[in-house]
Amino acid sequence: MTTPTTESPTGTATGRRAWLREHSELGVCVLLLALGVLVLTDALTMDVDITQRGPVGPKTVPIAVGIGLLVISALLAVDVLRGGRGEAEGGEDVDLSEPADWRTVLLLTGVFLGSAVLIEPAGFPVAGALLFWGAAFALGSRRVDRDPLIAAVLSLLTYVVFDKLLGVPLPGGPLMGVL
Template identity: 45%
Template sequence: MTHALPEQAPAAPERARVWPEYAFPAGLLALGVFTLVDAATIAVPVSTNTVGPRVFPYAVGALLVLAAVLVGLGVRRGERAEIEDGEDVDTTAATDWPTVAKVAAAFIALVVLVEPAGFPIAATVLFGAVAWSLGARPLLRPVLVGALIAVTLHVLFTQVLGVFLPAGPLEGVPGFG
């Protein structure tokens, strides 16, 4: 960034924040190179007369590399990420890692639970845990709301819309499938 920083801004945090800016283009570059290398291993059937299954992947790989280089150069010139806005987002706050970890744990619990325990139970756990992590108190309230939503969704999707969802131990209970 070429313009003057706000006076009270110390230089250190600015420098500390530069390296993550390069992390994303570095990842893009790696993906682009991988795409180019891996595209060469795609089998091309003999029947292919003109353009086979490799050409488009090569183009995509090249685009990724190009974009990575352009973004990287931009960062070097001083371009900085503009964090996305949102109604509920405090863009000036630092990342709240404990909350993110709790939300991620709740999501992993869902992945583990959904088939053995069924959608209604797994979704209740997910909803309750996420709402609680984001500050809903006492714990019982988000769990009850979650149970209500999970059961409603399950019945709506399996019975009315005909979409399959695992019922888990509720298998055989009328309305749950």
């Protein structure tokens, strides 16, 4: 989607903030630039000694990718400043007319990290159930009677199917030790 460039006055603070919000995609350019610098630094500080065989060593491709990242970062910045905009992805359940709901995203991230920490000490059935319930809660489900039950059944069933039937090991944790 290309919107015409709006030359906003940058003199006032609010104007500057609006300009930054309008051009938030420049953040992507900064990240690409940082990634490019990281890849290049890593490639250039590599000590390649006798291990290098053939004319193209382990440095060449990372250097090319790093330079590519820097170039693309610059090209994208030019595109954004000229008024080009990345089109946010639509979907069946996506409503782009509302502003992004950051609270839900943060909650989901937190729930996911929490479950990752719990999976080894508490076992998969417990951590998985908490992940499902927590994620459903973050997404707005408030059925305190139904949600934990579904979460527990799903998690236990998955554990049994993967660990016992499909031969994909998952940690049972103390709970499975008792049962």
